[in-house]
Amino acid sequence: MSYQFSFSFIEKYWPLLFDGTLATIRMSIIVTVLGFILGTLCAVASSSRHTSLRILVAIYVESIRNTPLLVQLFLVYFGLASLGLKYSAETSALIGLTINVGAYSSEIIRAGLQAIHPGQLEAADTLGLSRLQVLAGVMLPPALEKVYPALVSQYVLLMLATSVASQISAEELTGAASRIQSITFRSFEVYIVILGIYLALSFAMRGLFRLLGLLIFPRQRRLGTNL
Template identity: 60%
Template sequence: MDYQFDFSFLAEYWPELLRGLWLTIKMSVITIALGFAVGTLFAIGRSSQRSWLRRLCAIYVEVIRNTPLLIQMFLIYFGLASLGLKLGADFCAILAIVINISAYTCEIMRAGIESIRKGQLEAANCLGLSRLQTLAMIVLPPATERVYPALTSQFILIMLTTSVVSQISAEELTSIATRIDSITFRSFEIYLVVAILYILLAATVRIFFWLLGRLAFPRLRRLGTPL
């Protein structure tokens, strides 16, 4: 093998890589927060006593989960543009990821909600708590605690999923790496560095949610439940 490894060229492109990394982090934070919020709302809808609402949420989940994220992103970015509604690449990327990931978060949170014993709901009703109070104080906290490890894995997946937004020219880390590769033709070096950055970022996200879980859910801390 005559290939000569050379990482020295990266010194020139570090500012661009860091800019792409920062956009990846921002996208991850926004999509995690919005994806969890929207997914939780759909999970509540899927657990509703209203049959029409359950069916509507179920249709949303099945449609999103059975189509590729890339196709959804193309529909939002290129499809809406062809209809005359032109939106920025970053906005479309975030919107597509939130729509996609909320469907998966919905199913995770629904499992947590359905694990709550009916006796707890009956007790809340006897205490005169409203539906909103029951959800906020009786249902969602323990439901989130029970599925928190699965949510953590899903959140890390969201962060890694941002790499596909390079397909619509959103300049996150992978997009920047591809552009640098097209200039330098040092594919192995640039993508190796990017892979290491993603590993470090994923480890950071996991540690953050591990600490958050220990603070938010004391029972997990006492039981030593792995996240």
């Protein structure tokens, strides 16, 4: 056991790490927003009266949730390119991750929609609200409030999963790491540092989402806890 640990690469390559971290944060934010929108749309569609729409969403959700993200990214990046749809690695990563997290969000939000008390819907009907009003005013807000913690966990997992995008050579933190380690041969040290950065990012993300939750959901603010 004569291994000498050396973290001196940080001094020289920290701009690469910094840019990688920023790229990971940017990617996570974009995909979280797009995935949330896609997920909400799909959740609403899966509680629609049109059977074909429900089946379509079910096929989408099941096929995404039962295949690995890595394979999905390969299909988007290499597969679509071979069919003539060429996107850059970054765009492919954004597309693949959004499709992926959209399916998970959809399942979570759907659970929230299903948990709404029928009495609420009857009351909305009695008040003569339109379907859109019921959806936007009566169903979605409490549903999102209820599943907010699950959504947060999902988006933290998503942030961690952006590391997989390095496998299709998208620029982000893990990609930066593999570049640094191929120059310095300090693989273990590089990945330990990266691990620390991801850990810090996930804690920061949970903290920010908690604040965001207090901001969006006044009931949480008053109770001081999740529902």
